Amino acid sequence: MNLSIPKRFLIITAAAYILAFLFFLVVNNIQFSEKTVDLYFKTGWIINRTMLQFFEYLIPVQGIAILFTFSVFYPKLKSESGFELLTVKAFNSFVTVVIIILLSLTALFFTGSEIFKPGFHKKLDTYVYLTKASRAYLEQAETAAEDGRLFDAEDAVKRYLAIKTDDAEGEALYKAITARIENQYSAAEPGTAERDTDIDSLDLSYDDALRLAKRYLELEDFYSAYYYAQIASGLSGSNEESKSIRSRAWASLSKTAPSKEETEEFRLFSDKKRGTELLLSNKPIDAYYLFNQLNVEHSADPDISKYLNESIRETRKLTYFINEAEDALNFPGFTDIAFLNSNTDDSRELIFFGKMVTMASGTYFEDIETVVFNPETGIKNHMTARYGKLSGDHIVLNGIDRENRNIRIYPEYLTADKLPELYNTLKLNIDWTLLHGLSSSGNIYKKMSLLELIKFEPVISDYGWMVEPLYIEIITRVLNPCGFMILSLIMIVISWNYRKFTGRIPVAGFILLPVIVYITALFSETYIYAMRLLCSWIFLDFGKPAAQILLASSQIVLLIAAFLLIAGLGTGERRESA
Amino acid sequence: MGKIVLPPLKFILLSILSGLVFLTFSLIYHWGQWVSPSLELKNSLLIWLPSASYSVILPSVSSGLLFTFFSYRKTRINPVAAALTAAAAFFIIFSGFSYTGSMTDNHEAISFQPFNERKLHSIDNGIIYSDSINENNKNIVDGILIRANGSDLPGFKYYQSAELIKNAHPELEIDEGRSIDITPGNPVFHETFIPGSILGSYIADIDSLNETFRAAASEEGSQFIILAAAMTAFLLACMLFHGATVWPLLDFILILGFHRIFYYLLSLFSRESDFINETLFGGRTPGSIPLFTLASVTLIIFLFGILIRLTGRRRSA
Numbered sequence: 004m005n006l007s008i009p010k011r012f013l014i015i016t017a018a019a020y021i022l023a024f025l026f027f028l029v030v031n032n033i034q035f036s037e038k039t040v041d042l043y044f045k046t047g048w049i050i051n052r053t054m055l056q057f058f059e060y061l062i063p064v065q066g067i068a069i070l071f072t073f074s075v076f077y078p079k080l081k082s083e084s085g086f087e088l089l090t091v092k093a094f095n096s097f098v099t100v101v102i103i104i105l106l107s108l109t110a111l112f113f114t115g116s117e118i119f120k121p122g123f124h125k126k127l128d129t130y131v132y133l134t135k136a137s138r139a140y141l142e143q144a145e146t147a148a149e150d151g152r153l154f155d156a157e158d159a160v161k162r163y164l165a166i167k168t169d170d171a172e173g174e175a176l177y178k179a180i181t182a183r184i185e186n187q188y189s190a191a192e193p194g195t196a197e198r199d200t201d202i203d204s205l206d207l208s209y210d211d212a213l214r215l216a217k218r219y220l221e222l223e224d225f226y227s228a229y230y231y232a233q234i235a236s237g238l239s240g241s242n243e244e245s246k247s248i249r250s251r252a253w254a255s256l257s258k259t260a261p262s263k264e265e266t267e268e269f270r271l272f273s274d275k276k277r278g279t280e281l282l283l284s285n286k287p288i289d290a291y292y293l294f295n296q297l298n299v300e301h302s303a304d305p306d307i308s309k310y311l312n313e314s315i316r317e318t319r320k321l322t323y324f325i326n327e328a329e330d331a332l333n334f335p336g337f338t339d340i341a342f343l344n345s346n347t348d349d350s351r352e353l354i355f356f357g358k359m360v361t362m363a364s365g366t367y368f369e370d371i372e373t374v375v376f377n378p379e380t381g382i383k384n385h386m387t388a389r390y391g392k393l394s395g396d397h398i399v400l401n402g403i404d405r406e407n408r409n410i411r412i413y414p415e416y417l418t419a420d421k422l423p424e425l426y427n428t429l430k431l432n433i434d435w436t437l438l439h440g441l442s443s444s445g446n447i448y449k450k451m452s453l454l455e456l457i458k459f460e461p462v463i464s465d466y467g468w469m470v471e472p473l474y475i476e477i478i479t480r481v482l483n484p485c486g487f488m489i490l491s492l493i494m495i496v497i498s499w500n501y502r503k504f505t506g507r508i509p510v511a512g513f514i515l516l517p518v519i520v521y522i523t524a525l526f527s528e529t530y531i532y533a534m535r536l537l538c539s540w541i542f543l544d545f546g547k548p549a550a551q552i553l554l555a556s557s558q559i560v561l562l563i564a565a566f567l568l569i570a571g572l573g574t575g576e577r578r579e580s581a
Numbered sequence: 582m583g584k585i586v587l588p589p590l591k592f593i594l595l596s597i598l599s600g601l602v603f604l605t606f607s608l609i610y611h612w613g614q615w616v617s618p619s620l621e622l623k624n625s626l627l628i629w630l631p632s633a634s635y636s637v638i639l640p641s642v643s644s645g646l647l648f649t650f651f652s653y654r655k656t657r658i659n660p661v662a663a664a665l666t667a668a669a670a671f672f673i674i675f676s677g678f679s680y681t682g683s684m685t686d687n688h689e690a691i692s693f694q695p696f697n698e699r700k701l702h703s704i705d706n707g708i709i710y711s712d713s714i715n716e717n718n719k720n721i722v723d724g725i726l727i728r729a730n731g732s733d734l735p736g737f738k739y740y741q742s743a744e745l746i747k748n749a750h751p752e753l754e755i756d757e758g759r760s761i762d763i764t765p766g767n768p769v770f771h772e773t774f775i776p777g778s779i780l781g782s783y784i785a786d787i788d789s790l791n792e793t794f795r796a797a798a799s800e801e802g803s804q805f806i807i808l809a810a811a812m813t814a815f816l817l818a819c820m821l822f823h824g825a826t827v828w829p830l831l832d833f834i835l836i837l838g839f840h841r842i843f844y845y846l847l848s849l850f851s852r853e854s855d856f857i858n859e860t861l862f863g864g865r866t867p868g869s870i871p872l873f874t875l876a877s878v879t880l881i882i883f884l885f886g887i888l889i890r891l892t893g894r895r896r897s898a
Contacts, residue, residue, distance in 0.1 A: 472773055512826075528779050529780050533606055536610060540613070
């Protein structure tokens with residue numbers, strides 16, 4: 004097959020890419036361990052890790068493709084005398100096309116790395132987190148079920164199934180727990196009925212009931228009079244006095260009371276009126292509970308539905324629903340976020356979030372802790388809160404239950420020189436979209452794109468963080484695509500200069516392929532590391548402008564040098580044995 | 582005359598040149614293991630000159646030999662010139678380690694901003710926080726709040742140190758005689774200077790080899806001479822592979838591969854020296870395990886190289 008060098012180069016490059024991908028796929032398949040990642044996430048983990056490694060080792064992979072193209076599989080041209088020749092002209096004709104291809108591949112490498120690599124890093128962390136969380140929930144569910152805490156067990160297994168949907172073990176456990184709950188309920192029903200009967204009898208004597216009936220009749224409380232007369236009749240069915248009081252009370256009730264429908268309508272009207280008044284008087288939480296109850300009884304009423312939504316909207320400005328927060332925080336997010344929220348001469352505020360998760364319903368926080376202190380006098384305020392939810396530029400710290408108005412979560416002030424005005428809120432002096440960059444778990448900068456890093460760099464020190472590691476990450480990100488291009492050009496020079504000099508393809512070259520791959524990877528890693536080391540040292544010792552100048556000038560000089568070396572290749576014709 | 586003198590001179594020149602490049606990066610690398618915002622950065626690079634110097638001797642000699650012999654791959658190198666080059670390599674290894682082996686970095690010269698000059702605040706119940714404002718890095722909060730050892734007291738759950746606290750003070754005394762364990766904090770810059778896995782393991786293996794040579798140079802005079810000679814023999818044996826195949830680049834890569842495997846083996850044998858001593862030699866000390874490894878590997882490579890060259894010649898004939 005007599006293909007031109009650019010075509011050969013493209014085919015060999017594609018083959019190298021595919022082989023590298025398959026190699027990482029196999030290696031990751033072997034390396035996969037259920038200790039850290041659940042079998043349920045195996046496919047995702049392997050694919051994401053393979054893609055990540057593919058991008059991380061793309062420079063040496065490209066180097067190997069160049070090495071074989073220019074050192075082994077280059078085309079021969081036959082001269083009149085029968086000798087194989089490769090002229091300067093021939094080299095120049097294909098090297099331009101190869102350089103254009105390399106430029107395109109560099110652009111693809113850069114774009115692909117910046118778009119996909121942070122995502123792969125996040126995904127891999129997510130699998131590890133979800134594994135830990137699902138195992139913890141399953142254990143919680145099993146322990147709670149064993150202890151007879153069936154609702155806790157049901158809750159835990161639901162969370163488990165939210166992570167591992169269609170998991171057979173989880174579903175079986177869920178069915179078993181719900182069956183046990185149903186059994187308990189059906190067994191409890193007769194007892195409930197008995198209790199109701201007991202309550203109805205009220206343990207009153209006939210005389211007491213009659214006396215109360217008379218008394219309420221005098222007070223014109225006809226409902227109560229009728230009620231106690233009814234009890235007295237029940238205790239002694241033949242007594243005429245109690246029957247008489249009951250009849251008189253009923254007659255009075257019949258005269259004054261509206262019909263059942265009218266009563267219900269009136270009650271609904273007054274409840275709605277009260278709800279809207281609560282909303283208007285800035286008590287949306289009370290309004291929410293009222294409308295929520297009305298919605299259960301009158302789900303088809305459009306007014307109730309409207310005011311319920313309105314009250315939820317207003318409630319969310321002041322609080323969060325606990326179940327929503329717990330459901331959201333079940334999912335992976337950014338952990339260990341700490342930063343300096345404000346910094347004045349007499350007061351500094353430090354904030355810590357154990358976890359932050361952003362969902363469609365909002366951004367939630369867990370394990371919140373803040374401390375406000377004076378550098379000379381000590382702590383002024385020290386507060387912790389279990390959960391929080393972002394609302395505008397502040398976090399609401401108190402949570403409410405969706406159904407039960409008695410269940411609430413409030414922040415706890417461990418130290419407070421005076422109660423803050425906004426007791427249940429925490430004002431953020433940072434754009435919340437930057438918060439994830441202040442996480443200290445793992446290398447957060449690897450999970451950020453270059454654009455995010457550049458956006459973050461001017462402001463990070465305002466929040467108590469050093470700018471240096473972030474800037475060095477930016478340097479590394481810029482060096483990678485430059486390194487891809489420069490090393491590729493250098494590889495062309497080396498491969499072409501020291502190509503095989505007979506027509507035979509050396510078998511040893513294929514047998515020793517792993518050695519070639521390893522040495523190429525070592526070479527490229529050393530180059531990138533040396534450049535990063537040099538730029539980082541210049542940056543830390545001489546500052547940012549010096550580092551920028553070094554970075555730009557070194558890459559330009561190396562690029563020019565590589566081009567000059569290519570231009571100088573094969574200045575004379577080379578005769579090769581046939 | 583030129584055929585005899587030129588190769589060793591070329592070797593010395595290439596060794597010096599590659600040595601300078603390696604030294605520059607080695608200095609920055611060593612500096613990167615310590616650097617922190619509180620370090621006096623401006624005058625710190627040369628503090629690590631001793632350890633950086635002896636760590637680059639072997640790589641420089643290897644590179645010098647590799648490039649010298651590579652440049653003579655087409656025209657055979659004169660045997661006398663090869664012997665002179667070997668002698669020069671031996672001399673550099675021997676004198677290099679003899680001179681730098683006993684030198685140590687002057688860690689006292691590493692000027693940290695003293696720990697107690699930073700603002701350290703002791704607050705009630707054993708919770709402390711520390712914060713500092715650095716000239717270059719405003720608003721740095723290093724070690725926001727530290728919960729006392731195993732304490733259940735309410736305190737910040739988070740500890741982030743922007744400092745590399747390597748300079749003593751394992752415990753920090755706070756009020757009422759209580760102390761808090763200040764384990765090395767989060768060495769932010771150190772993480773920045775960690776090389777990738779492939780290069781990192783290579784550097785670690787070379788470091789192990791350097792330590793072996795350094796220990797031998799400072800303790801065992803006669804054995805160090807044999808060790809240096811064996812190392813030179815190994816490096817020269819590898820040169821047999823120049824011209825072993827029809828592909829010069831493959832020869833070059835092959836030699837680098839041999840170097841890598843050899844460094845790995847030596848590092849592994851050094852780590853497992855007790856086990857090897859016990860299983861192979863029945864607990865009797867066989868002398869220096871590195872020397873034994875060097876001699877064995879050199880012999881194998883030498884024989885293999887001869888074999889490859891002989892078969893290669895026959896094929897090309």
